[in-house]
Amino acid sequence: MKEYIPKPIDVSDVEIPTELEPLREAIAENIHEVWSAGRMKEGWTYGPVRDDKLKKHPDLIPYSELPEGEKEYDRATAMNTIKLVLKLGFKISHESANANDATYSIC
Numbered sequence: 001m002k003e004y005i006p007k008p009i010d011v012s013d014v015e016i017p018t019e020l021e022p023l024r025e026a027i028a029e030n031i032h033e034v035w036s037a038g039r040m041k042e043g044w045t046y047g048p049v050r051d052d053k054l055k056k057h058p059d060l061i062p063y064s065e066l067p068e069g070e071k072e073y074d075r076a077t078a079m080n081t082i083k084l085v086l087k088l089g090f091k092i093s094h095e096s097a098n099a100n101d102a103t104y105s106i107c
Contacts, residue, residue, distance in 0.1 A: 011083035020082060020092060023104055027078035028071065029063040036060055 016024070039060060047056025059070055066074075085092060091107045 008080075009084055009087060011080060011087050014083040014087050016079060016082060016086075019094065023092065023094075024075060024078045024082060027081060028074035031074045031077055032059075032063040032066065032070075 036059075039055075039057060042055070044055040044057050044060060046058070046060040047054065048058055050057050059066060063071065063074070082092070085106060093105050093107065095105055
């Protein structure tokens, strides 16, 4: 078997404008929703303690109810995704005058 060595694109030099923080949070929440839906499709349900044999997981709850540490994991993934989009030369713009309306476009 060939050894796999991950080589993620270095995005440490990319600065995220503060106006993209709502986008980061929306992506983080969606990451949790996608993960939760996948787990539930595999038969997992909520349980106060993770149990792989019984397919129980304490994070199968709404994103808003997650402990901050778990939210930070999703936020880091979201942040790296946004940084990669910017590093690849794409521009992200918010198309609404209302900052609470999360409508973005990528050019």
